[in-house]
Amino acid sequence: xxxxxxxxxxxxxxxxxxxxxxxxxxxxxxxxxxxxxxxxxxxxxxxxxxxxxxxxxxxxxxxxxxxxxxxxxxxxxxxxxxxxxxxxxxxxxxxxxxxxxxxxxxxxxxxxxxxxxxxxxxxxxxxxxxxxxxxxxxxxxxxxx
Amino acid sequence: xxxxxxxxxxxxxxxxxxxxxxxxxxxxxxxxxxxxxxxxxxxxxxxxxxxxxxxxxxxxxxxxxxxxxxxxxxxxxxxxxxxxxxxxxxxxxxxxxxxxxxxxxxxxxxxxxxxxxxxxxxxxxxxxxxxxxxxxxxxxxxxxxxxxxxxxxxxxxxxxxxxxxxxxxxxxxxxxxxxxxxxxxxxxxxxxxxxxxxxxxxxxxxxxxxxxxxxxxxxxxxxxxxxxxxxxxxxxxxxxxxxxxxxxxxxxxxxxxxxxxxxxxxxxxxxxxxxxxxxxxxxxxxxxxxxxxxxxxxxxxxxxxxxxxxxxxxxxxxxxxxxxxxxxxxxxxxxxxxxxxxxxxxxxxxxxxxxxxxxxxxxxxxxxxxxxxxxxxxxxxxxxxxxxxxxxxxxxxxxxxxxxxxxxxxxxxxxxxxxxxxxxxxxxxxxxxx
Numbered sequence: 001x002x003x004x005x006x007x008x009x010x011x012x013x014x015x016x017x018x019x020x021x022x023x024x025x026x027x028x029x030x031x032x033x034x035x036x037x038x039x040x041x042x043x044x045x046x047x048x049x050x051x052x053x054x055x056x057x058x059x060x061x062x063x064x065x066x067x068x069x070x071x072x073x074x075x076x077x078x079x080x081x082x083x084x085x086x087x088x089x090x091x092x093x094x095x096x097x098x099x100x101x102x103x104x105x106x107x108x109x110x111x112x113x114x115x116x117x118x119x120x121x122x123x124x125x126x127x128x129x130x131x132x133x134x135x136x137x138x139x140x141x142x143x144x145x
Numbered sequence: 146x147x148x149x150x151x152x153x154x155x156x157x158x159x160x161x162x163x164x165x166x167x168x169x170x171x172x173x174x175x176x177x178x179x180x181x182x183x184x185x186x187x188x189x190x191x192x193x194x195x196x197x198x199x200x201x202x203x204x205x206x207x208x209x210x211x212x213x214x215x216x217x218x219x220x221x222x223x224x225x226x227x228x229x230x231x232x233x234x235x236x237x238x239x240x241x242x243x244x245x246x247x248x249x250x251x252x253x254x255x256x257x258x259x260x261x262x263x264x265x266x267x268x269x270x271x272x273x274x275x276x277x278x279x280x281x282x283x284x285x286x287x288x289x290x291x292x293x294x295x296x297x298x299x300x301x302x303x304x305x306x307x308x309x310x311x312x313x314x315x316x317x318x319x320x321x322x323x324x325x326x327x328x329x330x331x332x333x334x335x336x337x338x339x340x341x342x343x344x345x346x347x348x349x350x351x352x353x354x355x356x357x358x359x360x361x362x363x364x365x366x367x368x369x370x371x372x373x374x375x376x377x378x379x380x381x382x383x384x385x386x387x388x389x390x391x392x393x394x395x396x397x398x399x400x401x402x403x404x405x406x407x408x409x410x411x412x413x414x415x416x417x418x419x420x421x422x423x424x425x426x427x428x429x430x431x432x433x434x435x436x437x438x439x440x441x442x443x444x445x446x447x448x449x450x451x452x453x454x455x456x457x458x459x460x461x462x463x464x465x466x467x468x469x470x471x472x473x474x475x476x477x478x479x480x481x482x483x484x485x486x487x488x489x490x491x492x493x494x495x496x497x498x499x500x501x502x503x504x505x506x507x508x509x510x511x512x513x514x515x516x517x518x519x520x521x522x523x524x525x526x527x528x529x530x531x532x533x534x535x536x537x538x539x540x541x542x543x544x545x546x547x548x549x550x551x552x553x554x555x556x557x558x559x560x561x562x563x564x565x566x567x568x569x570x571x572x573x574x575x576x577x578x579x
Binding site: 008010012013014040042044045047049063066067068069070072101118 | 522523524527528529530531534535556557558559560561562
């Protein structure tokens with residue numbers, strides 16, 4: 001089960017010009033590649049979330065630079081890059097009473113799309129998705145995308 | 146075992162202490178009347194003769210002295226001795242007005258050091274201790290003042306002064322400091338730097354206590370410091386006009402001991418000037434009973450506190466004052482309501498998720514005062530879920546509303562963004578143009 005989990009890096013940031021630049025600069029100089037990225041804003045502050053190729057190193061680099069960083073387990077779900085792709089996944093989650101805290105997605109070059117979700121009961125979600133023959137993407141696979 | 150520097154004086158029965166105060170007060174009024182043209186004029190204008198002061202209660206008849214008087218008579222217009230008898234000067238920076246100058250005779254320095262020697266002994270500092278003095282040395286009274294007290298009790302003083310935090314840490318470790326004296330906000334910053342260096346005050350130093358003052362701080366802040374660093378945090382109090390740092394708590398941390406043989410204290414209603422009963426909160430007024438160069442009659446320090454009567458568990462009989470809530474000139478008025486930064490601190494430090502650094506920003510938007518309280522989000526509480534952060538924001542807002550009776554906007558900011566201070570922390574930014 002462990003290898004189904006994706007380590008997402010979250011960063012607390014004030015809603016101010018230049019904050020993203022500072023963060024990406026740190027990642028760039030540490031040669032860390034971002035695979036998926038999103039910013040959620042809530043008034044004065046925001047939370048940046050990202051999946052990177054070297055999560056531990058990214059965590060350390062950002063922490064040492066004084067940022068408030070946390071690591072969160074999320075799921076990477078492969079979905080079909082066609083109408084109804086997301087609906088297929090949401091049906092499985094919804095009918096099994098799994099609530100999604102947040103999600104972000106992007107299309108890949110392979111007719112597939114990647115959906116990243118955070119749920120409360122992650123183990124339950126893995127079981128439900130696998131029982132419905134939905135493929136979960138591991139950390140290694142994310143790095144190969 | 147409780148140690149005393151001068152056990153006979155420190156444990157003297159209250160009525161004997163009062164008799165000493167009365168004698169000293171009676172001779173003080175003659176002394177200032179005869180040696181200070183300022184006080185002669187002040188007494189004459191008030192229609193008071195030194196002979197009118199026959200008991201401690203008569204102190205109420207005497208006019209107050211304020212910081213403005215010291216400014217108006219700059220530099221030495223209130224001194225009672227000629228320059229030849231002055232062995233030291235200190236001066237205020239004058240950032241909030243004209244500077245003020247204070248002076249000391251040889252005996253004044255001795256009395257000052259004695260006051261501190263009693264206080265240091267009462268928190269267990271003596272021969273064998275190493276006291277790192279992180280208060281500024283120079284015109285500010287904090288550094289040199291404490292220094293002479295530390296030497297008097299036979300401890301080793303490290304005059305590290307303020308700033309250069311990594312050097313402070315190096316000295317603390319290499320010379321084995323057992324006590325550090327600085328502002329509480331600076332000590333928190335030192336602790337942050339310790340963490341950054343991957344070491345800790347609890348495990349990697351010999352520090353057993355801190356002597357913290359020069360800015361108001363709350364009981365909740367004390368708890369934080371003690372929990373995080375494993376040291377005992379003691380409050381020290383004083384102000385340059387009445388010498389400098391003078392009084393501390395004892396090991397029971399139950400009020401600051403004011404040496405009655407040297408100083409007479411009252412707490413007054415800041416509006417009416419009337420004396421308040423023990424336990425009632427008001428403005429502290431100090432009369433110096435033993436100073437020669439610059440004695441002050443009923444000096445309005447501006448700090449808000451209450452007198453705690455009754456003997457302390459340590460056996461000392463001198464009156465105590467409660468923790469300083471703030472200063473009359475620290476008070477900010479927001480939409481007609483009085484707010485003290487100390488109240489805000491007490492609320493914030495009671496919420497475990499909130500970090501130790503905070504700042505109050507006051508603005509005026511559309512003729513309406515707004516208060517924004519900025520607090521730092523530490524990694525310990527950051528969960529990645531925005532809803533958790535909003536819950537925290539709401540929790541702080543609600544707690545502030547309950548205590549302050551006004552609504553404040555709470556702003557979560559990144560750690561390290563609120564400026565760290567080497568001396569007195571700047572807690573309030575008032576952007577109002579009034």
